[in-house]
Amino acid sequence: MIAGAGSYAYVLSKNVSADSPTSPAAQEDVSSRYNSIASKFDKEIETTEYWTGITKARKKMIAEASGDVLEVSIGTGRNLDYYDWDFKGFNGKVKSFTAVDKSAEMLEVAHEKFSAMFPGVIGVRWIVQDAAEPIPGPPRNANERSGNKDAKYDTIVQTMGLCSVNDPVALLKNLSDCVKEEEGRILLLEHGRGTWEWINRILDGSAQGHATQWGCWWNRDLEEIVKESGLEVVKMERWHFGTNWKFELKKPKTTTTVKEEVKAVAEDIKKQEEKVVEKVKEKVEKVEEKVEKPAQKKGWW
Template structure:
């Protein structure tokens, strides 16, 4: 497990955060070229997606699924729901889902206000998404809410590098990157997850510390564990 240099990153969205509508418009413009670069995405990130998402089970929610980049790495046995704010992205995701043997649907939805009841999914996954949410804490809290107790929340994120010169470049260019792409590329993903109170089972960093793989549990699990610890042994 790598470690990030904490406290150095500043939120480039602090002074001019993008709205959900801003992000929807941005992705409408870039959906086609994102799909055309799918081959590069697979080469660069495929092994990490396969490692993190390859054994998911049951009913699975892919938050901010985009063009469905995660779909080929999921077991064919899952019941998949993919959501995204961009109808253009979802059109490609829908086509991709039809080509695979995965049973599922895609829906247009705001990750910060998921239209699902509590405890709806066995596993919630998301990739390279928290950097673009206007309110990433709200989105993570929604993932927590809809994940069943005993389930898993799996996040493949990017953020501030472990390598000093790379991290300094990310910090220096963070405002320009956010203005052009709506991406906080010097965020600290693990710190963000911990700030929401999600119990982290495992985390690791890769590719100069830029990519972070996180396996977390719903926050209600930690409460259940605490209660069980204080119960008398009834066996």
């Protein structure tokens, strides 16, 4: 515990410079950095993640994933070893898997890892795209890549991803559209602002250098980001001076009242449209009568 905290404090204290912006809107997009560091990424961070307890936290959280699983910002697939798979003789909890990452190079590393684990399994989707954009539904089964368009995911996973996207709130709102209402879960393992001001000063001072090197901004206010997303917090844990976060989130079930209000508004709009259409028809008919009706001749002929 002490060794882990000491290691983490050392990591934070490196490359401290001028303060960096904390708002995602003011932070530079550094996500392209991942394509250039994909091949060496695992080797570079393996030791740091082990000694700071991130590896252990990954294992613990990923074990909770089940059903149709979507992992966004999958990177080099550092979580693949920890899923309870239901593929090729494994009778686990994860029956389908969809992987999304903006970096094609990082995603290819993850793909190679999975192929070595489960050669011949084709029912896994590997998608190169921004996770804030619409994401296809889960594969129908382990032997078919085609997605089930109307289906939602049981579990969505993201580890160390909110730090590297342009608009983390938009990303979470998009994930909310992909997960099952009420019963589905979004699991996040992230790093961001801590509970102590001196830690946050270190984070702010080193954020620009860290972002340039690793493609992520580690001084974001994650609690505020989650709050703005509209997702409901089921459970939240923090450690390492509050800078590491684990969230279990869910999409609140749409209440009957809200549904009824939406339906009523839609019906009212429809009625208004019908009235407008009827009035337009009446005017058109009057105009057509004037055009088609021959002018009456006056006088004697």
